[in-house]
Amino acid sequence: MRRLFTPLLLLLIAVSSPSVAETIYIYSYHNHPPFVTKPGQGLTYKLADILRQQSGNQFDFKVKILPRPRLNAKIKHWIAGQCEKQSCAQDWLVPWVNPRWGFIKGPRDNYLWHELYAGSSSVLSHIDNPVDYQGPDSLQGKTFAGMRGHRYLGIDPLVSEGKIRRLDGNKERDNLMKILMKRVDATILPTSTINYFLRYDAVIKAESEKLLISDIKHQQFSRYIMLPETRPDLLRLVTQAKQSTAKLLDAYR
């Protein structure tokens, strides 16, 4: 009997182990479609599901949507590259980001990166008031609807020079609507976001002809999952889920 008892006990512990799965926070400031379409829905959440499944419930992935400044505040030591000296939180990953988007202020890159797909951001204007975007200068003298807290490469200096009038909004759709209502001359949105609205938002879909999407993209970039460098296990998991994620992302390309 005694010989049988210990293995049984171990089995019991093993069975009950999923209840103590480690929580991994998926921090994301991409609060707009297709990443977040409705509260609790969107690519980010699906990503969380895939990863959870992939880990075999070893990890519990929780999505936290938060503004970029807040994300910065949360991982400020990683950004500053000070995590070798200080104990920093390692229970997170940030999807849909690019290493050049201000996450490395320290002497070196202390993250692990997993590329998801190549994305872009397009300039939108009303068809009655078309903006032929060739570069940031094309927006001079225009009223530009920006997202609050966003920095727009090449555009922000013109704004501070007073050459472009920037009106910030909180939501991507608002900015899109501002175009449709001709409140502003142009706005810049991720292409995937624009596609999502054109495909799933009834109002915008109805007026899709009124929208002019620039052929020249404001930016071309790859979207990665950013991980603390101390979590190769998570990177492995993300890599293992690659097929599933690729399939998911195809729907919003």
Add this chain to the structure above:
Amino acid sequence: METGNTPVTYSIGLKLLKHVFGMYCIAAICITLFQAWDDYDSSKNRIALRIAEQQPLVQDGLENAVWHLDSELVDSLLKGLLTQAAITGVRVYDVDGSVLAESGQMPQSGSEHRLSNQLQHNFSLYDPNTEAGLSADKIAEVVFYSNNDVLIREVKGSLIVLLLAALVKTAILWSLFIYFGRKLLSSPLNVLTSKVKSLPLDKSPENQAVTRPMNELEILEFAIEEMQHKLDETLQQLHNANDKLSSMNTHLSRAVEQSPSISAIISHAGEIIYCSPSFELQTGYDKDQAGTFFARQVFTKFPLEQVSRDLNHSHPGDASDARELQIRTLSGTKRFLSVTFSRVQIGSASVTNLLFTANDITAIKLMSQRLEKTNQEQEKIIDQLVNAKGMLLESEKMASLGQLAAGVAHEINNPIGYIASNSSALQDYVKELTLLLDSYQSLEEELSEQAADQIRTLKQQIDYDFIRNDIHNLMDDTREGIRRITDIVKDLLTYSRSGEKEYCYQDIHQGLESTLNMVWNELKYKLDLKREYGDLPEISCMISQLNQVFMNMLVNAGHAVEGNGTLVIRTRQQGDEVCIQFADDGVGIEPENIPKLFDPFFTTKPVGSGTGLGLSVSAGIIKEHNGRIEVASTPGQGSCFSIWLPVHQVRENAPPGSREIVDEPVS
């Protein structure tokens, strides 16, 4: 002192005002302070509310701005908040406590605690993107500050109004107080004081000089004190009078209750209103029965209407004349009361009651009855004495007659004496002569015829045989006659030998017989006499006196019988006594007369017929003999007098048998 117009400065109103106003000022200050504090407090609350009201206006914006850490937007929102007059500063703290943003005047870190949290408003900001149903993460803490300047600005106006109102109220109160104090307090008090002063209580103490000014109350107090003195004295006098009265009352009621006189108060309707305890004692009736008693025993004799009528014109207190009333107590005893009625007037003149007063005069009444009787008896005795005087004269006559008779008897006694002795000698002689003649006769045979014839003839002539026989009879009769004369004389002597004081043993029967001899001639037509003599010894007595007794008995018996009657004389001896009884079948004696029989001068006989001394004298004689006389009588059937005499007299020396010569001459 002058009480009518107290100067305002001394007025009670002003005095009161001073005291009241002091208290009022304290109270007013307290109340005003309280109002001010309340105002301040409510203003503070108001401000706090106003600060708090700003929260929902900016919360969403702030939340978004803070969420996005958009400091520009946050600043502009804070600036906007500062335009509100109530908010002097705003500060936004991060969840880790660091200041995210601030604007306006901030309290110093030290003074932050001093400011009550009512002057600041805290609230939290949450993650605006939180899905419904999930608990949102706190992202920041916002504090709105205000300061005392705002508060003071807010409160200043109402404080001034409050102060002004308090001042105005005080002024109005002051003037009202003086006005009404004088009107409602001072003048009534002055009036009261003068009224108190003018109270008609005697012995008013000399007015004390009042030097210092007084207010109305003090004047009143002064007056009341004065009155109290007066009242005390009056009360004391009343107490004394009351004590006297109540003790008097007690005495009076005790006197009434313990008085033997019956007192009763009777209403005009005859109802007994009050009855003294003596009523029960004297009549035996209960108080409850008083009504019945009065109805049956009083008003029957003195009808109430009449009594009332009689008293109607009298004054209260005038009593009717005392009248006598005989009552019967509950136990049936007769009592005599002396009764008076008088009027008792109570209250109005129309209602009067009657006072019935009665004293028990039974004792007096009885006494007077006895006196009256005694009086009558005395009158009778006086009559009897007058009679007796006549009788005495008569008896004196009789006595002298007796003496005469005794003298005659004495004179006769001597000749009778020798006649008696001669006759006895003569009888002897005759006997002897007869004997002689008889012897002569026997010799006749022997005589000659002639002689014999002569003798015979002579014998025939003188009827010798007759003579011879009759001579002895004659002699006997003569001797009998002489003996009777001797007896009569002897009786006369014996009877009249009064004053005899010598006791000697005598034969009662002999006494009886001699007495009978004396009176029998008178009685023989009326009385049949029966002698039932027993054997009697001679007793020690004064027989002549006893004879008087016997004579009296015989005469009384003779008087007692009407027409014909019988008298039985019985004698017998009983022990050392002899009894002589005279029993007749005459009229008898009324029982009430029996005790009086032996009184001197008691007689039922018409004046001149009897003196009433007979039995009295007899009783005296018998008493002297240490004997007694008893009477038994039934009216209409007869009387029996029994005389008991001792055989021996104690003082006697002479032995029985030594009889004295009875017929000794008196003188």
